Amino acid sequence: MDTDVFVAWFEEAARLVHDDRDRLTRLDAAIGDADHGTNLDRGLTEVRKTLAESPPGTPGEVLAAAGATLIRRVGGASGPLYGSVFRQMGKSLESPVTLAGFSAAFEAGVVALERLGKAALGDKTMVDALVPASRALALAVRDGIGVKEALERAAGAAEEGAKATIPMQARKGRASYLGERSIGHEDPGAASAALFMAALASVVA
């Protein structure tokens, strides 16, 4: 996993989020403030621009630049949340990137996210997609599975995690104001987190 793969990750994530912008915004309209798709699309467009204008030299720098841009450009809660994940991953990731190194950095990113958002598994947030993805990666490392398959498993775990938020009652963010009315809707943050993981699985050969 070299620098180009990480740049390609954000390009593919930007494409997937752009294509799914309306679905994400519809999910957010049900339980949030109906701006998740537009906010993240704008943020990732800025990330692509940043990466194109000043190409980073290492995978860690790609993640740090993407995180900083999302924090500055999103405007909603997903900016600082995703920004913290990628910034922390960038700090923790050593070159050259191995699957074990990536898995450890990913977990560090998820821990930073949990700390900032004070959210845990079951709160109906992006944590519910990212923690299963992190676990899938750790298991793949333990079992000596190849990078491509490991990332596909992580993407599958994130997708399942996102779907599992549907029956949950939100305890964080604007959705928590809705109480029981938040039940029955997929969390938009978990849905976009699944897109990030799908993007990564698709750009790694």
Added chain:
Amino acid sequence: MVGLVLVSHSAGLAAEAAALARGIAGADALVAAAGGTEDGGLGTSLDLIEAALRSVDQGDGVVLIPDLGSSVLTARLLEEDGRVVVADVPFVEGAIAAAVAAGAGVPLADVLEAAEEARTYRKL
């Protein structure tokens, strides 16, 4: 003197809450507003908060008072132990209590304590 930054999703709400806090605490209180996104929308801008923070930072500490959601998360990214602190207090009541204490020239810990007390104020 301790500085205050009021962080809201809305530029208007942040500006008016800051004006109210200054009106009650006195013109000397260092209260800056950081509301909305850079393009004037509802949301939070790290750059606007950082600029407001610099404008009230005299070296004695700064208290950030966010309203909710992304304001809280973005403000927390700027925390510096013992120097820049996010107060978990009601937006208007906390801002006024903190501004009055800060304007009286008390140290950061006392400004925070005054803001925390605002949480228990009863209106009736």
